[in-house]
Amino acid sequence: MSLNKKVLGIIFANMHEEVVPELTRERTMGSVLFGGRYRLIDFTLSNMANSGVDEVGIVTKSNYQSLLDHIGSGREWDMARKNGGLHLLPPFSNVTSGIYRGRLEALYGVSDFIKSSDAEYVIMSDCDVAATIDYNAVFEAHVKSGADITAVYASSNLTLESAAHSNVFGIDESGRVNNVMINPQISGECNVSLNIYVISKTLLMSMILDGAANGIYSFAKSILQARCGDYKIMGYKHEGYFSKITSVKTYYDANMALLCTENRKSLFNDEFPIYTKVLDNPPAKFDIGAKVKNSLIADGCIIEGTVENSILFRGARVGKGAVVRDSIIMQDTVIGKKCEISCVITDKAVNISDQKILGGSKNYPIYIGKKAQI
Amino acid sequence: MYTRKECVAMLLAGGQGSRLYALTQDMAKPAVPYGGKYKIIDFPLSNCVNSGIDTVGVLTQYQPLVLNDYIGNGQPWDLDKQYGGAHCLPPYQTALGAEWYKGTANAIYQNIAFVDRYNPEYVIILSGDHIYKMDYNQMLEFHKAKNADATIAVQNVPIEEASRMGIMIADDECNITDFEEKPAHPRSTLASMGIYIFTWKKLRQYLIDNENNPDEDKDFGKAIIPNMLNAGEKLVAYTFSGYWKDVGTLDALWDANMDILNPTIPIDLYDPDWKMYSRNPVLPPQYIGPEATVENSMVSEGCIIDGKLDNSVIFEGVTVEKGAVVTDSVIMTGSVVKAGAVVEYAIVGENSVIESGAHIGARPESCENRDDWGIAVIGHKVTVSEGQVVGAKQMIPDVKKK
Numbered sequence: 001m002s003l004n005k006k007v008l009g010i011i012f013a014n015m016h017e018e019v020v021p022e023l024t025r026e027r028t029m030g031s032v033l034f035g036g037r038y039r040l041i042d043f044t045l046s047n048m049a050n051s052g053v054d055e056v057g058i059v060t061k062s063n064y065q066s067l068l069d070h071i072g073s074g075r076e077w078d079m080a081r082k083n084g085g086l087h088l089l090p091p092f093s094n095v096t097s098g099i100y101r102g103r104l105e106a107l108y109g110v111s112d113f114i115k116s117s118d119a120e121y122v123i124m125s126d127c128d129v130a131a132t133i134d135y136n137a138v139f140e141a142h143v144k145s146g147a148d149i150t151a152v153y154a155s156s157n158l159t160l161e162s163a164a165h166s167n168v169f170g171i172d173e174s175g176r177v178n179n180v181m182i183n184p185q186i187s188g189e190c191n192v193s194l195n196i197y198v199i200s201k202t203l204l205m206s207m208i209l210d211g212a213a214n215g216i217y218s219f220a221k222s223i224l225q226a227r228c229g230d231y232k233i234m235g236y237k238h239e240g241y242f243s244k245i246t247s248v249k250t251y252y253d254a255n256m257a258l259l260c261t262e263n264r265k266s267l268f269n270d271e272f273p274i275y276t277k278v279l280d281n282p283p284a285k286f287d288i289g290a291k292v293k294n295s296l297i298a299d300g301c302i303i304e305g306t307v308e309n310s311i312l313f314r315g316a317r318v319g320k321g322a323v324v325r326d327s328i329i330m331q332d333t334v335i336g337k338k339c340e341i342s343c344v345i346t347d348k349a350v351n352i353s354d355q356k357i358l359g360g361s362k363n364y365p366i367y368i369g370k371k372a373q374i
Numbered sequence: 375m376y377t378r379k380e381c382v383a384m385l386l387a388g389g390q391g392s393r394l395y396a397l398t399q400d401m402a403k404p405a406v407p408y409g410g411k412y413k414i415i416d417f418p419l420s421n422c423v424n425s426g427i428d429t430v431g432v433l434t435q436y437q438p439l440v441l442n443d444y445i446g447n448g449q450p451w452d453l454d455k456q457y458g459g460a461h462c463l464p465p466y467q468t469a470l471g472a473e474w475y476k477g478t479a480n481a482i483y484q485n486i487a488f489v490d491r492y493n494p495e496y497v498i499i500l501s502g503d504h505i506y507k508m509d510y511n512q513m514l515e516f517h518k519a520k521n522a523d524a525t526i527a528v529q530n531v532p533i534e535e536a537s538r539m540g541i542m543i544a545d546d547e548c549n550i551t552d553f554e555e556k557p558a559h560p561r562s563t564l565a566s567m568g569i570y571i572f573t574w575k576k577l578r579q580y581l582i583d584n585e586n587n588p589d590e591d592k593d594f595g596k597a598i599i600p601n602m603l604n605a606g607e608k609l610v611a612y613t614f615s616g617y618w619k620d621v622g623t624l625d626a627l628w629d630a631n632m633d634i635l636n637p638t639i640p641i642d643l644y645d646p647d648w649k650m651y652s653r654n655p656v657l658p659p660q661y662i663g664p665e666a667t668v669e670n671s672m673v674s675e676g677c678i679i680d681g682k683l684d685n686s687v688i689f690e691g692v693t694v695e696k697g698a699v700v701t702d703s704v705i706m707t708g709s710v711v712k713a714g715a716v717v718e719y720a721i722v723g724e725n726s727v728i729e730s731g732a733h734i735g736a737r738p739e740s741c742e743n744r745d746d747w748g749i750a751v752i753g754h755k756v757t758v759s760e761g762q763v764v765g766a767k768q769m770i771p772d773v774k775k776k
Contacts, residue, residue, distance in 0.1 A: 036659035037675075075449075259661075268658040278450075278654045282643040283410035283674040283688075292668055298659040299411070299675050302644065311659075 008119035051135035055084030102217035131242035241266035388435030396753030404502025429458035477592030
């Protein structure tokens with residue numbers, strides 16, 4: 001970190017997975033596939049790596065096989081380190097940890113890990129947001145403002161549905177959070193929390209121990225909301241592209257938003273590369289007769305048909321004469337010859353045999369589960 | 375202690391590749407990009423790993439910076455090992471002084487200590503000059519079954535090409551009886567692929583003897599192989615019939631790239647059982663714009679394609695703007711083809727810029743005399759200015775003239 005203060009990163013891999021039960025049936029929120037070649041955890045983990053946070057704990061709860069596969073030793077994020085580096089923190093890993101009910105309880109479960117770090121500050125993040133954020137800037141703002149907690153938010157036009165899965169901040173002229181609404185029944189332009197917080201380790205530890213002693217487990221409700229006036233909670237506004245996943249529909253929209261050049265420039269920026277697991281795929285191949293328009297294509301794809309307004313993950317295949325529109329085709333999915341696919345999300349390794357016609361609509365894309373054979 | 379290694383690979387990667395001119399001004403031939411995301415050296419390295427050879431000495435000499443950086447600790451090829459793995463071996467100074475690698479044999483001679491560390495039974499000598507997928511383990515099994523002292527991989531070539539190559543004359547049992555370098559009247563069509571397996575103890579002695587004889591070339595083809603033949607050692611030819619291409623000239627490099635786009639040519643990079651490994655860039659997926667057309671092409675991560683691509687190999691992070699046309703060409707990492715530019719039958723090196731309206735290369739049928747035709751080449755970090763025309767066979771910078 002630029003101010004020569006050590007910062008410990010804590011990532012919650014499972015938080016919010018109930019909002020996309022289809023996508024998280026066999027994986028954590030952090031390992032949900034996103035943007036053609038990524039998993040959601042890649043964004044916050046890369047932000048940490050790019051901001052010099054080189055000691056990171058990933059708190060997980062269940063269903064974490066795919067997360068372990070993806071993260072490995074943390075080498076791709078330059079976090080396979082002798083000092084610091086990446087630590088996976090599954091439940092039941094020590095005497096205080098079990099299945100947690102909220103963020104404070106989860107932190108209590110890993111309190112030994114936090115205590116053992118010599119960092120002065122902690123940055124916490126969930127995995128439901130894809131955004132490129134300079135955590136250094138957040139941290140600098142935190143130190144400068146003398147805040148107890150700095151919370152990252154973004155301005156967003158919320159629907160009733162997405163607000164029901166979000167926390168919304170009221171923010172005064174000085175940038176201080178003066179009101180915290182949890183899953184509110186509102187819609188319109190709001191300061192939506194991105195669930196990224198900077199806090200000093202000492203203060204966090206006292207909150208954790210206090211919470212454990214008093215049976216308090218929710219950070220949002222019992223700290224941010226209940227003690228909004230006691231603590232100095234400062235907002236840090238993220239400008240530029242972000243997507244917060246609150247449903248399969250918002251997941252679909254967030255991916256599709258990457259077809260817009262401005263959003264891509266904001267998320268994929270040369271100075272803040274997004275790291276992910278390397279699969280050693282060859283380049284994508286476009287056959288004779290392929291027609292591809294306005295699409296994101298990852299390496300290893302072989303395209304013989306038509307692809308429009310779609311996202312193809314690594315190793316996807318589109319057969320001759322097939323037409324894929326407005327769809328998200330995840331890793332290793334095979335779409336047979338002369339298929340017609342529109343507004344469909346196929347999970348990993350789906351196999352759609354020749355001449356099938358599948359269609360959803362943009363406000364209700366069809367989801368096809370992992371390894372389905374159609 | 376550690377067990378000994380059965381077979382250690384020594385990869386000769388110091389070659390300049392002088393006939394690649396503009397492309398090898400600041401990198402050695404094995405570091406030349408190929409196939410959308412690879413470098414030539416990825417092929418022998420991946421072959422080693424896929425064949426179960428986990429100890430590779432990479433001998434570098436000419437412009438080693440790019441190569442050393444690329445190989446690093448060998449991790450992309452799974453060659454970062456506690457014992458073994460990939461090691462870059464440049465020439466070094468000893469108590470007796472310092473000297474360059476004077477030839478292929480001398481390069482190995484200077485690294486006898488490296489090989490001895492692993493105490494191998496066999497050594498396989500490879501070069502970083504060819505594109506091919508080959509199971510070295512099968513060749514090693516052949517070497518063992520034949521109880522040979524040296525096994526030389528050969529390929530059956532058309533007789534008209536034989537006079538440009540090192541030709542092995544072998545009997546029905548694959549025993550090599552004679553060897554001719556670029557014979558005017560070839561007696562066989564078995565061309566050496568520059569891949570040798572030696573029983574290390576034997577080779578070690580021949581390398582020492584060769585070094586001690588000041589009159590001899592310090593080269594496998596010119597000295598070690600003939601010496602072994604003359605001494606009556608058992609040399610056998612191992613015939614390999616898969617795809618194998620020397621990419622030593624600009625035309626051959628272009629051809630080899632076009633081969634990947636040709637489904638009838640057996641260089642399948644998508645084979646899950648024989649993965650080609652390389653150092654991967656950290657880039658987002660490629661974006662194909664609303665007005666782009668992309669056919670019969672390979673395109674890599676981070677590209678932004680808004681123009682027209684046909685029959686081309688496009689490396690990572692290349693931008694092809696709206697209205698630009700790229701056909702039958704190879705565009706290497708990070709280059710930009712601006713609106714209205716045309717690139718055909720050309721190789722564009724890394725991080726070059728083709729400004730709008732420029733025209734690179736020409737179709738073969740546009741040249742009256744077929745001999746005037748050849749691919750156009752733009753080197754690395756070159757800007758071709760607006761409207762500039764670079765014709766068939768031309769090169770920027772024109773290092774041929776220097």
